[in-house]
Amino acid sequence: MNWTYLIIIFAATLGGGLIPMLSRKINPNYSIYLLAFTGAFLFGITILHLLPEVYHELGGHFAGIYILAGFFLQVFLQQFSHGMEHGHTHLPGEQHTHIAVTPLVLGLSVHAFMEGIPLGFHYEDKTALPSLVAGIAFHKVPEALTLMTVMMHGHLQKKKLWRILIIFACVTPASAIIAHQLGADSQWVQHSLLYIVAMVIGAFLHISTTIFYESGTKHHELSTRKVLSIALGIGLAILTLIFE
Structure with a gap:
């Protein structure tokens, strides 16, 4: 288990959550473009x-x-998290200030736990794990930002x-450690993790494609800057292939 990877994900989550706690006025466009980039990546x-691995x-x-x-x-889980995985804040109105x-x-933590399981899997593609770490770390920033924005309200x-x-x-790193330890002790568990990785792929596809079409833009349109953010994320993902 590469502890540096887990520290990166922990730091990215912490950093994303600190943004609304330290800065009360955040330009909403920044989170839109950040979501588009991270979702595309x-x-x-x-x-x-x-x-391909699965x-x-x-x-x-x-x-x-x-x-x-x-x-x-993932569709079911967002009934609890209200879509915070892909940037939905759903802040209460002036007459309804209560937030459950x-x-x-819980909903977001289950999603975060699922994200960590593929980090404990052994991939034949040597670039898969570091690329996945980067993808999850990028995604954690707007995810934690949205969570703490809602919590502060x-x-x-x-x-x-x-x-x-x-x-x-701590949820995603802890999940990665559990998956790695269980997989290291049993070949059957390691193979079983493949099925969970496949399910996480489905969750990632739901989250990332939802970000493409939503992520806070008016009428869900694709503005020029949003398209550029998506193109940058896809381009960076393609660049990871050169390290194979």
């Missing part, structure tokens, strides 16, 4: 690295079934905000 990494190991039909299952599992913290954090004490952020930042 994650989409590219999923298609270029994870998908299809090669499981075969087309089995891989496809689990990818579909992961896609719709537990289901929001719940008028929580600063101590509780810090506790939520730190626990959330």
Whole structure:
């Protein structure tokens, strides 16, 4: 297990969550373009690295079934997280200031736990793991930013905000460690992780494609800057192939 990778993901999550805590006025356009870039990069990494690995190991039909299952599992999870994985804030109105913290954090934490499982898997493609780490780390920044923005509108004490952020930042690294340790002790577990990786691919496809069409833009249009952000993310994902 490469601890540097886990530290990078922890730091990215912590950094994203600190942005709204330290800066009360954030230009909403920044998060739109950041989401578009991170969503495109994650989409590219999923298609270029994870998908070929899973299809090669499981075969087309089995891989496809689990990818579909992961896609719709993510649809179910966002009923609790309200789409914070892809930048939806759903802040309460002036007359409805209550935020149900537990289901929001729980839904997003289950997603974060799923994200960590592929980090504990052993890939034949040597560039898959570092590329995936970069994709998840980029994605963690707007994800944590959105989470803490919503939590702050719940008028929580600063101590509780810090506790939520730190626990959330630990979920994905902890999941990666668990998956790695279980896989190292058993070949059966290592093979079983393939099915979970396939489900995570489905979740990534749902999140990244939703970001393309939504991510806060009016009428879900593709502005020039958003297209450029997407192109930059895809281009960077393609560049990871040169290290194979």
